[in-house]
Amino acid sequence: QAEEELKAAWCQQEGQLREMGRRERLLRSDVQRAGERLESFKTQVMQVCSPSAAGSTGNSVTEQQVIDKVRQISDESQQSHEREKSLQKELSSRLAQEKEVSANMEVFKKSLQKLQ
Numbered sequence: 001q002a003e004e005e006l007k008a009a010w011c012q013q014e015g016q017l018r019e020m021g022r023r024e025r026l027l028r029s030d031v032q033r034a035g036e037r038l039e040s041f042k043t044q045v046m047q048v049c050s051p052s053a054a055g056s057t058g059n060s061v062t063e064q065q066v067i068d069k070v071r072q073i074s075d076e077s078q079q080s081h082e083r084e085k086s087l088q089k090e091l092s093s094r095l096a097q098e099k100e101v102s103a104n105m106e107v108f109k110k111s112l113q114k115l116q
Contacts, residue, residue: 042066049073 042063049069 045070 042065045066046069049072
């Protein structure tokens, strides 16, 4: 009976080892696919950000290149936004000056008409 229990335990452990091996293979496959998808994503990001820098040389794109390019685009976007705000202020200021000049011209015209 002890021998049968040992055989049963052995078979059970053997089954568990096979299952662990199967899971390991699946995990390795998943990791490989995730790595391929990441590489594809990095290349796509670089192609969008800088077509001449990505894919054309056949070299893989590093995470740092993607990070640098995204950071550069973000900085450029921020600068553009700040420039837009500055131009809006300048435009508002010029419109206010134009209104003032226009109002002064009306006062001048009325004064001129009164003098005539």
